[in-house]
Amino acid sequence: MWRYIMAVFLAAISVAAAQDTTRVMTYNTLSYSAPSSRDIYFQAVIDSIAPDILVVEEIDGAASVQGFLNNILNPSTVQFAAGALIDGPGSDNAIFYRTSKFSFVSNTAIPTSARDLNEFVLVHNLSGDTLRLYAVHLNSGDAQVRAAQADSLRQVTDALPPNTHYLVLGDFNLSGSDESAFQKLLDQSAGGYVSDPLNLIGDWEQAQFAPYHTQSTRTRSFGGGAFNGLDERLDLCLFSPEIETDGRINYIPGSYTTFGNDGLHYADSINALPNLAVSDSIANALHQASDHLPVFVDLVFTNPAPPYVLTTNTVGGGSISISPSGGSYYTPTQVTLTAQPDPGYVFAGWQGDLQGNANPAALMMNIDRSVTAVFIQPGSGPITLEETVTGSSYDSSSIATGANLSAVAGDLYLAAFSTRGNIAVSTVSGLGLHWTRLGARCGARGQTRTEVWMAQGAPEAAGTISAIFADVPLNAVVAVTRYSGVALSDPVGNLITGNTNGLDGNCSGGNDSDTYSFNFTTTASNALVYGAIGIRHRTHTPGVWYTERVEFASGDGGDKAGVAVQDRTVAAPTTILFNGTLNSAVDWSLVALELRPIASYYTLTIQTSGAGSVSLDPLGGTYPAGTEVTLTAAPDAGYFWGGWSGDTTATTNPLLLPMNGNRQLTATFLPVQPLTVQAKAFLAGPFQADTMRTDLRQIGSLPLSQPYSGSPWNYNGNESVTAIPPNVVDWVLIKLRSSSEASSEFAGRACFLTSSGSIIDTSGNAAVAFDSIAYGNYYIVLYHHNHLAIMSDTTQALDNASPLYDFSTAQSQAYGTDPMVQLGAGSIFGMIPGDGNADQTVNDADREAVWRLLNGTDWSYGKQADYNLDGSIDVRDLNLYWRLGNSRSSQVP
Incomplete structure (x- = not known):
């Protein structure tokens, strides 16, 4: 129904104005510190919600904010940015936003007696509207402290100007609607109030509010946090009145979502099957990531101006x-x-x-x-003059060529201006190109001025070139030349200007002369030296080796403006003379410059093997000789970087490749192989000589599905077989930990223990695979339903080819003091039997409450008192195996 309401709402507002929908999410991340084994679970949850703004609570400082951004929000492509963090007392609040939609403005801390509240300010890129988000994590232990924190927030929101749009969101730690803190936030006696879009009245911890509970996702303790199942509504998103009324930023009715809560998990873990709101994998990710569920709402931003x-x-x-x-x-x-x-x-x-x-x-x-x-397609060959056109003006603030120039993409256009008087050119236009002044120089007595402008690119059509002067010269001339074969990038090298006062000479105090000669240094092979000389009313003779391309004048006598253009090619970088003569002394000026030739171009061809992509910087695939190209390989999900092959063999990534010839490379991406565990262990109960009995398999009593889904293991794996493989003793459970603490336990696989002590998966593989787990150093923990758990003595380096870890060779192979028992007369050690109630201690409870209760009863799998796993419960289980383990406890923390 809410989807229908939302569709009608959007249709109604789109008639009057354009709109953009934004998803705002809040999430308590349970003391997140980067990097974390929980990253993959956070990523799965957040990808499913696809927020545009994410406000998080309980994040541990700037390094963790950056880690959350890089590892969870931007694992492959950059879509999100983090707002500035204020590292306050206790855990921090942080904001992340999609940069295509929002720009960050500020973060302002609101101090309270417990921890800071934060005002985050964002601007919506399309509409330009400002949205304020007040991130809260109110005190969990004292309602009076929460009320004081609400007062601190109201002092800020009550001072906001009218028509301010804001949300108050986060972990409120409220028990119900009658709490003082909540009532203070809703109080409408001043303007800074908020409303609850769900309008839930009552004690929120009651079952009737089950669809809105956000804590706890768990019913067992791990990783910190609460584990009482879903029975509290702690995480909220509240709105300012403008969000619901003014039409610029609006809440979409029905979009308020407690993600993952189907209303059927009251006092239960979120991943207890079935979950009707999300998939099994997302329910498990919610369970593993945090003890809170995220909450999100959808807002629509409207803009009265059309796009x-x-x-x-x-x-x-x-x-x-x-x-x-x-x-x-x-x-x-x-x-x-x-x-x-x-x-x-x-x-x-x-x-x-x-x-x-x-x-x-x-x-x-x-x-x-x-x-x-x-x-x-880039050309080659020497720089060549293709055409020249000229133009003149008299007593005018503008000038234009008298004929069109051809439009040729990639060619270089040079416009040389000369004026009677020192009058500058303000702008040049023509051919739809962008024109840039390269150099300008006045005469040494201010009687003339010479300027050279350039344009290069993709002309739209043939046409004239025109210019506007800063003042009105008496006479002015322009000569425009088009050259082919010029470099497409950085086409101009060295440049000089001069007059009779010398290089970069002053505009006054000089004398007339009839010659010019300056040293000029080229930087490229086969460069062309171009020069424009303002000659006024004289005639010009080019220097030795130079060719005059145009000489053009306009006006009468001493009021004339004239320009001459000459050029020459220089084979190798060197210093030459830029020179020439005039038929009589005059106040001349000049601009000379180097044009670099188009380089040889080489093609870079990239192929991929496996799933991934390669980005190039600079972009393209065809490059001037000598260009250094950076190649960056990016594997797709499920693949890792293998290396380069072809014209370069390397594993460097990114790779810097000089283009000194055509190049062909293949980027290889290899499938990520899952982390594996190979382990060997013995159970003391069924041990016999140097092997273990397989009585339970022989009598057909082993279950076809893993038996560790109940308490205290609460393992939710779906391992099962259609038939028990040969030589199987029983099911065991392997868990991994990133540290020795129980809170770091995060991955598990139910497996078979064989008579030789080898552990195999349900497909018979000794290398037990753990998908989606990063390679690294982990403790290996081994559980059995009525033997005491053991753990590797130290972390083990695990990857896709992990070596065998044999618990049985010595007591020191397992963590703690005497964690196992010696089996027989040899040096074989095994797991301690007798833990009938699976509390990791063998004591009277395992004898009285378990063995005595079950002794002599019909046997079935799961009756924990069968300590020797022979398919019956009798005095041998008590006298031989319970007594062997009595008063012993597991050394696994």
Whole structure:
């Protein structure tokens, strides 16, 4: 029903305004410290909810915030960021947000007598609206302290200006609606109140509120936290009145969710089957991750302005990626466009609402926009002059060429201006390109000025070039040249300017002359040295080795403006003279520069073996010679990095690859092999000589499914077989711990113990696999239903090829003092029998309450008093095996 209400609600508001739905989640992470064996469970839960904003409580400082961000929220791609953390007294509150939707503004601590509350401020990118989130973790032990904390919060919210949107969310530690703290937050006598969207009235610990309980997910103690089953509503999300009334940020009715709670687990663990709200794996993840359930709500942000549309097109081989993605944006949104060439192509430039060849490039979406990326196949050969056009003006603040220039993607356009008088050029336009001033120099007596501007990229169409002056020159001329074969990246090398006062000479105090000569150093092989000289009313002769490409003047007598352009190719980097002469002395100025030639281009071809991807920086696949490309391999889930092969053999990742030839590499990704445990142990009960009896299998009494689902093991694995394999003595349970403490126990497998002491899985493999467990150092714990548990003496390095761990060779193989018993006359040690009530101690209770109660009764599997596992309960179990273990306790903490 709530889905129908939500659909109607969204449809209604979308008529009037555009909308964006946001999911806000709160989660008490139970003293989270990174890294944690719980990471995989948190990741499964959060991926299932897919929040846009996540507020967490009980996180342990900045390092854990970063670990939570990297390991849980951004394991492969960066989608979330963390807000600034204030490390206050006790555990901390933190916020994470999806960067495509929100920007972080601030975190302000609200001190209380217990721990800080936090005001997090975010801005919604599309609508520009501000949302405040007040993260709370109220005191758990004292209702008066909670009430005082509520007062501290109300002092802040009551001072907020009207029409402020905020949520109060987190772990409130409330027992019901009549608590003073809750009533203070709902009090409407001032403006900073909140409301409970569920409007639940009463003692929340009662069964009638079972669908809304958030603690505890567990009924046994592990990892800290509560273990009383689900019977408390501690975690809430409360709203300011504006969230429900004003139409800009609205709660979607029916979206309030206590995730994983189907209302059928009152006082029970969340993973007790069946769970009708989530899958079995998610229920188990909720159980393992924290003793709290997360709560989430959906909000809808509306924007009265329509979204603006970004249209992208390509010419040639390549594509465009945009961030944020989507194509429709509310103002003001800045979009980053990245041109990605196909192999064999290079990016030449942008057309439309972007100009130039910057890549990536940013574009502000405040109107509808259209952008085209042009990709070309790179040419080769020397730098070549392709065409020249000129233009002039008289007593005007603008100038234009008298003819069109051709539009050729990738070619370089140089516009040389000369004015009568020292008048600067303000802007240049033409061909749909972005024009940049390279250099300018006045005459030494201020009688002229020479400037050179450039443009390179993807011209939209043939056309003229025009410019606007900062003032009105008497006469002005322009000569525009187009060169092919110029480098597409960093095409200009060295540059000089000069006049009769010398290099970068002043605009006054100089003398006229009829020659110029300056040293000029090139940096690239086969570079072209280009120069534009403002010659006023004189004629020009190029220097030796130079070719004059154009000489053009306009005006009369001494009022003329004139420009000459000359160039020459230089084979190798060196220092040459940039020189020439005039037919008579004059106040001249010049700009000279180096054009670098297009490099040889090489293609990088990447193939993958297995599941994964490779990113390239710079993007593309075709690169100028000498480019260093960074290749980063990213395995998909379930795979790990194997290495590079082909033209380079290495396992380095990322890999820095110099492009000094065509390159072909294969990135290999290998399936992740599960962590395995190989173990050997003996049970003292069925031990005989150097082996163990298999009486229970022989009489057909072993169950086909694992028997450890009940208390005290509470193992929820689904191991089962259709027939018991040969030589099986009994079922055992292997658990792993990251430390010696019971709270660190986190993974288990039910297995078979064979007569030789070898432990095999239900498929008969001695290497027992633990899926989704990181390789590392772990304790191995072995449980049996009526023998005392044992644990490896130290952590063992476990991976996909873990060596055999043999408990039986010495007492020191197991943790603690005398954790096993010696079996027979040899040096074989085994697990201690007689623990009929599975409390890890052999004492009178195992004799009186277990053996005496069952002695002589019809035997069935699960009657714990069969200490020697022979299929009957008699005095041998008491005299030979209970007495062997009497007064002994398991050494496993």
